Amino acid sequence: MTDLTGAGDAPRTSSLMQSSAAAARRRRKDLILQGVGLTAILIAFSVLFILIASLVSTGYSAFVQTRVTLDVFIDPEEISEERLPRGGFQDVLTAALLSELPGADPRSDARAARSILSNGAQFALRDRVVADPSLIGQTVTMSVPVSDPFDQLNKGNIDRETPEDQRRVNDRQVEWFDALDSAGLISTPFNWGLFTNADSRFPELAGLKGALIGSFWALLTCFAIAFPIGIGAAIYLEEFAPRNRVSDFIEVNINNLAAVPSVVFGLLALAVFLNWFGLPRSAPFVGGLTLALMTMPTIIIATRAALKAVPPSIREAALGLGASRQQVVFGHVLPLAMPGILTGTIIGLAQALGETAPLLLIGMNAFITSAASTPFDASTALPTQIFIWADSPERGFVSRTSAAILVLLGFLIVMNAIAIYLRNRFERRW
Incomplete structure (x- = not known):
């Protein structure tokens, strides 16, 4: 009787051991599957984070725009009410900028100084004078965008240590820009033009x-x-x-x-x-x-x-x-x-x-x-x-x-x- 009972327990014990082993294998496979799934999710989130971080690190500077504040005298000899909207708006702005640059010669340095200002600065002044012709003969304070090379210089995208012949701005222009910055005339407000301007071949004026x-x-x-x-x-x-x-x-x-x-x-x-x-x-x-x-x-x-x-x-x-x-x-x-x-x-x-x-x-x-x-x-x-x-x-x-x-x-x-x-x-x- 005892032998028969013992003989019957052996297959039952073997079956339980096999069931436990199968359950352990299933749990192990479940854990492996969960690990693979979590790894895939982590990889996906990592790639997404790298993508967003790359876009933010590259594109955040476009949401601000470097501008220079100038006291502009609207010279009646350059701009007259009879010739509006035509006139020497760029020359007036250049004269205002030269007055802020130490050691600048109005004749020989006019072209180099003019390159600091964006091409759209003259149109901003023109629109303001056309809207109010009574400004002719007066001095107005305007904040106008600088050109793209100086915008990149202010944002640190142009290395000052780079040799002068390999930069878009020369050493003297860098000194002028630093002088404007030291005088508190350079600012970097939010670039609303990114949303209010249409496309342009000038990067500082291009918008969406x-x-x-x-x-x-x-x-x-x-x-x-x-x-x-x-x-x-x-x-x-x-x-x-x-x-x-x-x-x-x-x-x-x-x-x-x-x-x-x-x-x-x-x-x-x-x-x-x-x-x-x-x-x-x-x-x-x-x-x-x-x-x-x-x-x-x-x-x-x-x-x-x-x-x-x-x-x-x-x-x-x-x-x-x-x-x-x-x-x-x-x-x-x-x-x-x-x-x-x-x-x-x-x-x-x-x-x-x-x-x-x-x-x-x-x-x-x-x-x-x-x-x-x-x-x-x-x-x-x-x-x-x-x-x-x-x-x-x-x-x-x-x-x-x-x-x-x-x-x-x-x-x-x-x-x-x-x-x-x-x-x-x-x-x-x-």
Whole structure:
């Protein structure tokens, strides 16, 4: 009897040991999987941190602008009310600057001193005098931007120890600038011109106004076209279309269109909108049409997913109370699916905001010095403005490129935050 009991315990003990070993292996594999997942997350966050840190370290200086404050005598011999807006505004500013420079000769040093001031300084003075001609003959205090080399010098991007023949500013100009700084005439306020100025070939004057307005018109056109058409197509395919080969074929092609590279949509817009329809090149309206073609499949897919998420009991209850099919869809199903629809739409628009390739193909990378007043005026967009500045050789455009990327990332983060808010605010659980 004892032998039989002992013989029966041995297999049971072996089975328990095998089960414990298998459980230990599963736990070990779970720990390895968790470690791999955490490592992947840490790597992703590290790369993201490096990216953001690189952009901030390069682009933060573009958010401030070096300016010099001068007491400018508006000489009636150079500027007269009869000749406005013409006049010797640059000569007047140069004379005011020379009066602040120790040991500067008004004749031989005028050209070297003039290079300290930005080319836009004379236009700022001109606009002020044109707005108030009574200033002629008076002395006014003005804060005007300096040129890009001296802006870079003030921000530490030009090494003073570099040999003079390898710098864009010579030793005497550096001494003049230091004298202006010692006199308290140099300041670095926030660079509002980055948002209020359009593009310029002078880095210290270049801004994002034209690109921001161009992106606004393009996204507005994209939303006005893609949102109603995309939602209408999704409602029909999900709620009304018969299940047959035709609807299956359409569904497959919509899913394929969502994965088509953006450059293909740009080529399509170039062939159809520009060459066939003859629409204006570089216009935000054409860019909006192109982005609408890209965004529409995303909106359709997101809308169909939101409609499928509505419980069938909602439809059955409404039909049971005598509601028609249209009343069920538009009175009950669509309002409940709207948070998901809005979320998908905003994410689609955020994706469209960052697209560059299709906009380059329709010419929205042109050098435009004024903001578009209508969707049919030539303009750039934020991604193409970044592309233009990144291709510029001037040192000042390096920081402005990073600053523009930060602005674009800011818009994308805001749009995604709005999508998350709408989803959490209006989402209903059953």
